[in-house]
Amino acid sequence: MAHAPTEDAGVARAGEAADATPEASVHPGINDSYFEQATIRPWRRRFEREGREVFDHRHAIVEALALQPGVAVADIGAGTGLFTMLLAKAVGPAGRVFAVDLMPHFLAHIRAQAAAQGVAEVVTTVQATERSPSLAAGSVDVVFTSDAYHHIEYPRAYLAEIHAALRPGGLLYLIDYDRVEGESAAWLLEHVRAGEREVVGELEAAGFALEGPVALRAGTLRENYFLRFRRTP
Numbered sequence: 001m002a003h004a005p006t007e008d009a010g011v012a013r014a015g016e017a018a019d020a021t022p023e024a025s026v027h028p029g030i031n032d033s034y035f036e037q038a039t040i041r042p043w044r045r046r047f048e049r050e051g052r053e054v055f056d057h058r059h060a061i062v063e064a065l066a067l068q069p070g071v072a073v074a075d076i077g078a079g080t081g082l083f084t085m086l087l088a089k090a091v092g093p094a095g096r097v098f099a100v101d102l103m104p105h106f107l108a109h110i111r112a113q114a115a116a117q118g119v120a121e122v123v124t125t126v127q128a129t130e131r132s133p134s135l136a137a138g139s140v141d142v143v144f145t146s147d148a149y150h151h152i153e154y155p156r157a158y159l160a161e162i163h164a165a166l167r168p169g170g171l172l173y174l175i176d177y178d179r180v181e182g183e184s185a186a187w188l189l190e191h192v193r194a195g196e197r198e199v200v201g202e203l204e205a206a207g208f209a210l211e212g213p214v215a216l217r218a219g220t221l222r223e224n225y226f227l228r229f230r231r232t233p
């Protein structure tokens with residue numbers, strides 16, 4: 001089943017001037033496999049497995065965010081909640097983690113996991129749309145996203161909403177596959193639409209200043225880049 005990207009002609013949305021042409025999907029069909037296989041087990045096997053770089057380094061990645069207890073974090077494209085649960089433990093009982101995803105079955109699974117792990121009070125699931133993370137303005141201190149930016153079909157509209165959701169001076173951490181034309185594997189070149197430089201350009205155009213790459217305590221990411229941005233006014 002192909003999931004057709006939605007296109008509401010004539011309705012100006014976040015990130016679009018009233019007279020601008022509607023933003024077209026930058027990668028139609030990128031999320032089809034999630035709609036087609038709306039179960040948890042195969043995705044847990046895929047996302048929560050040794051050998052997947054962000055899984056192997058998950059603890060060091062969360063540690064590198066240096067989250068203060070009590071802060072509010074959005075996990076954009078939370079998937080099966082691999083990072084959501086670690087973020088919830090990092091922000092503590094006074095913090096909040098908004099697990100944002102397009103797929104209701106992932107969000108239901110995250111709610112069940114949060115209850116099982118005693119962090120249900122900290123974790124709130126949020127049903128996103130293709131164009132919006134559905135977060136309230138000024139609701140988070142930190143945005144984290146792992147391996148999900150290339151799944152965002154309407155980055156201009158989406159980033160405008162993330163910008164609004166982040167409090168002034170807030171941080172955005174982005175991990176995604178390092179796509180290098182002529183070097184990356186064929187599947188990656190096909191699956192991931194943009195390389196690091198292009199992604200940085202999109203973030204900068206949306207009002208985020210690149211602060212630089214994020215270092216891990218031990219080891220480095222080889223297949224992914226890990227960047228920190230700060231929201232500019």
Ligand SMILES: C[S@@+](CC[C@H](N)C(=O)[O-])C[C@H]1O[C@@H](n2cnc3c(N)ncnc32)[C@H](O)[C@@H]1O
Nearest residue numbers: 047077078079101102128129130146147148151
């Ligand atoms: C490759 S998974 C990454 C999951 C998780 N962050 C991890 O690293 O294990 C990409 C996720 O992005 C989600 N996604 C796609 N489009 C989205 C959107 N517009 N808003 C929120 N999540 C989205 C998908 O449903 C999927 O769960």
